[in-house]
Amino acid sequence: MASSTYDSDPVTLLRAFLATIEDKVIPLTSKGVSSGNKLFGAAILSKAGLVPITVSTNNETASPLLHGEINCIQQFFAQTSFPDMLDASKPSSSQRPNPRDCVFLATHEPCSLCLSGITWSGFDNFFYLFTYEDSRDLFSVPYDIDILQEVFRVPAVPAVGSEKETQREDLDARPLYNRRNKFFTARSFEDLAREIAEKHGEAESKKWEDEIRRIKALYNGLSDTYQESKTSVVGSASFWK
């Protein structure tokens, strides 16, 4: 399968991702948050033509494991009809694309569960709009960072005579996971904006940074709805709200 569109240009990628989030993920998210689900969403697109194949959002009212990304992966493997990888207006097919021929898009940087889900499913990349710090600071969801730090980050055993404080600082300076590893490459939308600056100059990059900000702002209202619903709506299966 050709992957020319995926490899072509950061502007092409960013334009397709922002449109997918605005036109397909956000309408689903609006429904989800009103029934007590978190506002995290995901989409799987073709590398060949950046055609959205599967779009999904968090469904923690059904199970605490159904994060946006996991729900999207589940749906990708359950669905029986797939759009043409180059042109969505062409007839669909029953042939599921190889995950290697797909782009994985997450509205929020994937948590440890979803990092593993993306890896185990064979996707070799993902892109995200909001960072872990955004999830913690803007959406009151600190658990991505908490779980990676508490469960996965094993402190080194201090060497004899070493300063424990120095060890602590070293640990805090380390990234929470490998954004480039043998399984996948992870890039944020800000990374794409930086690539646009290098390739097309600061003016073009600034235009896209404004566009990223505009799409991010659409999440403000969704967050308010979720924060209200998590106290009033009964029935979320999620323990960490």
Ligand SMILES: [Zn+2]
């Ligand atoms: Zn997750």
